[in-house]
Amino acid sequence: MSNLIVHGGRPLRGDIIPSANKNAVLPILCATLLTDQPLRLIGIPEITDVKKILEIFRVLGSEVTVDYASGVLELHHRDTHFDPKLHHLPEEMRSSIMLVPPLLARFGVARLENDVKGCTLGVREIDPHVEVFQRFGAQVESSPDSLIIRTPGRMQANDHWLDYASVTTTENFVLCAASAEGTSVLTNAASEPHVQEFCRFMAMLGVQIEGLGTSRVSVRGGGPLGGGEFRFDEDFHEIATFLAMGAITGGQVRVRNSAPQQFPLIDRTFAKFGVEVVHENGWSHTRQNGPLKVVKPFTSNILTKVEAAPWPYLPVDLLPIFIALGVKAEGNTMFWNKIYDGAMGWSSELSKFGAHVFLGDPHRLITFGGLPLSPASVESPYIIRVAIALFMVAASIEGRSEIRNALPIRRAHPKFVENLRSLGAVVDWVEED
Ligand SMILES: CC(=O)N[C@H]1[C@@H](OP(=O)(O)OP(=O)(O)OC[C@H]2O[C@@H](n3ccc(=O)[nH]c3=O)[C@H](O)[C@@H]2O)O[C@H](CO)[C@@H](O)[C@@H]1O
Numbered sequence: 139m140s141n142l143i144v145h146g147g148r149p150l151r152g153d154i155i156p157s158a159n160k161n162a163v164l165p166i167l168c169a170t171l172l173t174d175q176p177l178r179l180i181g182i183p184e185i186t187d188v189k190k191i192l193e194i195f196r197v198l199g200s201e202v203t204v205d206y207a208s209g210v211l212e213l214h215h216r217d218t219h220f221d222p223k224l225h226h227l228p229e230e231m232r233s234s235i236m237l238v239p240p241l242l243a244r245f246g247v248a249r250l251e252n253d254v255k256g257c258t259l260g261v262r263e264i265d266p267h268v269e270v271f272q273r274f275g276a277q278v279e280s281s282p283d284s285l286i287i288r289t290p291g292r293m294q295a296n297d298h299w300l301d302y303a304s305v306t307t308t309e310n311f312v313l314c315a316a317s318a319e320g321t322s323v324l325t326n327a328a329s330e331p332h333v334q335e336f337c338r339f340m341a342m343l344g345v346q347i348e349g350l351g352t353s354r355v356s357v358r359g360g361g362p363l364g365g366g367e368f369r370f371d372e373d374f375h376e377i378a379t380f381l382a383m384g385a386i387t388g389g390q391v392r393v394r395n396s397a398p399q400q401f402p403l404i405d406r407t408f409a410k411f412g413v414e415v416v417h418e419n420g421w422s423h424t425r426q427n428g429p430l431k432v433v434k435p436f437t438s439n440i441l442t443k444v445e446a447a448p449w450p451y452l453p454v455d456l457l458p459i460f461i462a463l464g465v466k467a468e469g470n471t472m473f474w475n476k477i478y479d480g481a482m483g484w485s486s487e488l489s490k491f492g493a494h495v496f497l498g499d500p501h502r503l504i505t506f507g508g509l510p511l512s513p514a515s516v517e518s519p520y521i522i523r524v525a526i527a528l529f530m531v532a533a534s535i536e537g538r539s540e541i542r543n544a545l546p547i548r549r550a551h552p553k554f555v556e557n558l559r560s561l562g563a564v565v566d567w568v569e570e571d
Pocket residue numbers: 161164232233261262263264302303304305306307448454455476477478
């Protein structure tokens with residue numbers, strides 16, 4: 139087990155250059171397998187999920203050259219082969235599911251392990267994915283530990299309407315549609331910034347996509363796919379996270395941010411805790427007047443509310459970070475996770491710091507913030523952003539705290555501890571058997 143030890147109570151200050159967004163990088167890595175032409179990806183982050191995907195590419199015989207220091211990845215899937223009896227896709231990460239369409243397109247068969255659930259946020263359905271594969275002509279067979287998916291011939295273009303705007307199902311639809319002859323249209327498509335970034339990569343490969351950033355995406359596929367060079371965008375999760383680190387510790391962190399147009403709702407959410415986010419000259423920083431305080435709504439008898447749902451709502455992966463601010467800010471806030479049914483169970487860990495939180499139902503949590511907090515040893519579930527939120531609370535409290543099982547952070551944030559140290563944090567990884 140990897141634990142984070144932090145000696146908190148120090149205001150964090152300084153500049154951060156954010157890394158790429160794991161949830162853009164991973165579908166893009168999966169998509170590279172569609173083409174046998176050489177590719178150069180710039181800004182590849184050194185995170186465990188990336189390493190797992192690159193490892194399976196090597197096992198499949200692809201050429202992989204990566205230099206994390208310069209952030210350059212060269213990929214060439216020329217002599218790549220796949221055998222479902224021999225090759226297992228990476229487990230404990232959601233993105234493996236997006237290797238299925240390229241495997242189908244190139245080898246007519248894919249095998250998906252059962253554990254592609256990723257963070258333990260509650261139900262992570264695979265049925266919407268299976269429906270997409272079937273609509274494109276795939277046959278899906280269930281075995282005790284995996285699914286075997288086969289396409290008897292070429293995938294067939296089709297139209298589909300999702301039950302809900304699922305991020306990875308939208309990406310899987312685009313991946314299937316890229317290989318299917320003709321135009322396929324997806325309605326109720328997800329439109330998160332990482333979905334848009336992924337679609338821009340697909341366009342670079344030669345796929346024609348319309349409706350980027352909307353809930354109806356049209357994909358013209360079946361043509362030859364090329365190679366090329368692609369530079370990853372900055373990760374809005376990491377930008378918001380480091381801004382919040384500054385705010386919760388009473389410091390001020392400046393983060394490079396080339397896409398402030400993605401931030402209006404994120405900024406308004408910070409403002410609910412008395413934190414102003416300022417975007418200028420390609421950078422963002424926070425400003426606050428004294429300790430954090432929940433801003434009361436004008437409507438009488440309701441709580442200040444933070445609602446997370448598919449984009450353009452507040453991204454659900456940012457909710458734990460704002461819950462940390464809610465614990466610290468004087469006043470009461472209701473946090474509403476409209477997506478996951480099991481993403482709030484960790485709230486009992488917050489009480490170990492002396493925080494008062496109330497889990498009304500699996501989707502709704504109320505923080506009664508601003509109480510005196512003391513350092514503690516807390517245990518993170520396998521949820522990246524929760525390990526970070528627990529760290530944030532700990533960093534705001536004077537004394538030694540421990541976040542046990544904080545390893546999921548390494549799935550998404552390269553140099554997390556190094557970045558924190560550059561801001562003045564006293565923090566270390568400690569390994570435990
Ligand atoms: C690799 C990757 O990109 N992972 C992200 C992706 O996961 P992922 O694509 O798995 O998330 P989905 O959008 O499919 O949603 C996850 C689950 O939430 C439930 N659900 C979702 C939306 C909805 O309107 N109704 C509903 O019930 C379903 O049970 C679904 O299985 O999107 C999630 C939601 O932004 C993020 O937390 C994950 O970080």
